[in-house]
Amino acid sequence: MTAPHNLALPEDLTESATADPAPAAAPDVTLGLRRTQKQATRNRVVEAARELFDTQGYQGTTIREIARHAGVSVGSVFTTFASKGEVLSQVMAERLDGLYAELDRVMPHLRGATVERLRTMFAIHFSFESRHTRLFLAHIAAAYDWTLPPTAMPMGRNQRLQTILRECLEKGVAEGDVCPQVDRQEVVDLLMAAYAWVYRLAAWNDADAPAMTAVMDRQIALIAAGFQPRA
Amino acid sequence: MFTDPCLDARAGLDEEKGRARPSKPTMMHTAQIQAASDTPVKAPTRRALAKQQTRAKVLDAARRLFSEQGYEGATIRDIAAAAGMSTGAVFANFTDKSDLFREIMLTDMMALAEAMREAAAHGTSAEDGLLRLFVAGYRFYQTQLPLARAAFSVGWSPQDGPALRSAPPVQILLSLFTEQLTKGVQSGELSQDDQIALRTQMLFDAYLANYDQAIFQGWTLEALKARSHDQIRILLAGIRRR
Numbered sequence: 321m322t323a324p325h326n327l328a329l330p331e332d333l334t335e336s337a338t339a340d341p342a343p344a345a346a347p348d349v350t351l352g353l354r355r356t357q358k359q360a361t362r363n364r365v366v367e368a369a370r371e372l373f374d375t376q377g378y379q380g381t382t383i384r385e386i387a388r389h390a391g392v393s394v395g396s397v398f399t400t401f402a403s404k405g406e407v408l409s410q411v412m413a414e415r416l417d418g419l420y421a422e423l424d425r426v427m428p429h430l431r432g433a434t435v436e437r438l439r440t441m442f443a444i445h446f447s448f449e450s451r452h453t454r455l456f457l458a459h460i461a462a463a464y465d466w467t468l469p470p471t472a473m474p475m476g477r478n479q480r481l482q483t484i485l486r487e488c489l490e491k492g493v494a495e496g497d498v499c500p501q502v503d504r505q506e507v508v509d510l511l512m513a514a515y516a517w518v519y520r521l522a523a524w525n526d527a528d529a530p531a532m533t534a535v536m537d538r539q540i541a542l543i544a545a546g547f548q549p550r551a
Numbered sequence: 552m553f554t555d556p557c558l559d560a561r562a563g564l565d566e567e568k569g570r571a572r573p574s575k576p577t578m579m580h581t582a583q584i585q586a587a588s589d590t591p592v593k594a595p596t597r598r599a600l601a602k603q604q605t606r607a608k609v610l611d612a613a614r615r616l617f618s619e620q621g622y623e624g625a626t627i628r629d630i631a632a633a634a635g636m637s638t639g640a641v642f643a644n645f646t647d648k649s650d651l652f653r654e655i656m657l658t659d660m661m662a663l664a665e666a667m668r669e670a671a672a673h674g675t676s677a678e679d680g681l682l683r684l685f686v687a688g689y690r691f692y693q694t695q696l697p698l699a700r701a702a703f704s705v706g707w708s709p710q711d712g713p714a715l716r717s718a719p720p721v722q723i724l725l726s727l728f729t730e731q732l733t734k735g736v737q738s739g740e741l742s743q744d745d746q747i748a749l750r751t752q753m754l755f756d757a758y759l760a761n762y763d764q765a766i767f768q769g770w771t772l773e774a775l776k777a778r779s780h781d782q783i784r785i786l787l788a789g790i791r792r793r
Contacts, residue, residue: 377709379623454709461712464704464766465623506781513760514753524713538749546785 362400362410364390370411370455378408378458378465408462411455419448420480427484434492435544441488442515442540443533446522450529453522460516482508489547499549507547514539606644608634610658613651614698622652622701649711653718656702660720663691667727677735678783684727685758685779689765689772700766703759728754741790750786757782 368390372381383404387394401407423444430437449456485508492498514536522532595603612634616625627648631638645651670687674680692699705711715721729751735741744750761778764770770778 379704379708380710457707457709457712461704461707463763464700464707465621502785503781506778506785509760509778510753510757510782510785513756516760517752517756520707520712520716523709538746539753542746542749542753542789543785545789546787 358400361390361392361396364392365397365400365407366410366414369407370415373408373411373458374452374455377454378404378461381458383407405462405465408458412459415449415452415455416478416480419445420484422448423484427488434488434495434497434547435540437488437491438485438511438540438544439533439537441484442536443529445515446518446529446532446536449519450522450527450532453519456519457523460519478512482512485511492547496549498547502547507543510543510546511540514543602644605636605640608636609641609644609651610655614655617652617655617701618695618697621697622648622704627651649705652701652705653711653715655698656705656715657718657720659691659698660718660724663688664720664723664727666691667724671727671731674731677731677738677740678787680731680734681728681754681783681787682776682780684731685761685783686772686776688758689761689775692762692765693772696762696766699762703762703766725751725755728758735787736790739792741787742792744790750790753786754783757786 365386369381369386372386372389381404383397384394386404386407387397390397397407401410423441426444427437427441430440432440486504489498489504489507493500493504498504518532518536518539521527521535527535609630613625613630616630616633619625620629625648627638627641630648630651631641634641641651645654667684667687670683671680674683702715706715729747732741732744732747732750736743758779761770761775761782764778765775
């Protein structure tokens with residue numbers, strides 16, 4: 321587990337050089353170096369945590385193990401993150417950024433009925449995340465953890481996914497295949513509950529992405545009967 | 552490879568139903584001790600009584616600490632201290648923290664199942680019966696939401712989650728939801744449902760998901776009820792006869 325840090329370091333140097341508008345007047349090299357080291361430590365911790373959460377789950381992983389796996393001291397984990405929950409939030413934020421960027425790009429171009437668009441959206445989700453179902457479960461479990469800071473984004477309050485779902489339903493209202501009287505947030509909540517359940521099945525039964533998609537398709541059909549206009 | 556757990560979930564329920572249902576947590580412990588002893592007719596020995604008292608004390612302390620500090624935050628050491636005994640004494644009664652927590656949850660769920668069954672008995676329709684199941688649950692946990700929060704944390708964990716989710720009391724809860732659907736079909740309120748297992752699971756998940764509103768946003772019982780009602784209507788729409 322040494323490769324990632326060696327790789328991460330030069331990248332961080334360039335990153336902090338561009339992202340950080342360092343005071344031009346300050347020739348304080350040690351401060352800049354310290355910041356770079358801190359960023360490198362942060363990346364190492366996030367990388368190590370991702371691997372451990374994924375294999376042993378959230379509760380099964382301690383800060384001490386994360387530190388050992390990352391090759392840093394326990395103290396330096398705590399100088400960067402307030403708690404284990406915060407480490408997990410960072411791990412998930414980095415992972416999900418890629419997924420949501422992809423969905424933001426694809427969603428406007430999806431065609432067909434609302435049911436079909438929802439199915440496609442979740443199928444993309446599962447193909448992206450199916451290898452990391454345990455990590456995802458850890459993410460959900462962490463939502464109920466006491467140590468989670470209020471700023472963290474546990475799964476149930478994932479506004480980005482909820483926004484995508486709401487927009488999908490609004491489009492359906494405009495196109496006439498979603499009943500305007502149905503409370504969209506309630507449909508979103510049901511979809512979120514179904515979605516989380518599929519992950520549990522996947523993690524506990526070793527389902528792959530197609531199997532997850534198949535179960536989600538059935539659940540979407542069942543929910544759709546409740547939001548489609550009555551003939 | 553990929554089995555529908557709804558199907559498994561109902562296996563063994565009939566056997567479970569036939570058993571005497573303890574209404575008080577303490578009764579459950581008594582029952583276990585008697586079952587464990589060779590001569591259940593005799594009064595429990597002093598030793599057995601002491602053991603039972605120790606268990607009850609540990610469980611009380613554990614319940615309090617899990618509520619105050621969450622599942623992760625509460626340690627066996629703290630629980631032992633709160634119960635006024637050594638960690639060794641705790642371990643003599645429970646294999647580990649997850650064993651302790653599971654015992655509390657299972658006891659609660661048996662009592663919850665009873666409360667739900669009673670509530671649903673007054674239902675005027677399948678839809679109403681389901682709503683009563685939801686509300687009975689929210690009412691049951693209204694005063695112990697921190698414990699519910701800890702239960703969700705454990706329920707989703709890859710280690711302890713599967714055991715908790717497939718525990719017999721959970722299957723009893725699921726069967727109460729299925730019962731309402733079956734009743735609806737029999738009365739003609741609902742059409743024949745070829746997805747009864749999936750629908751049961753989805754209703755149950757909606758019921759569980761709403762705890763988030765109670766735990767994190769302080770929703771009242773009334774607000775939860777209104778939300779549940781709409782959700783039940785959506786999930787039944789496909790089989791409602793009208």
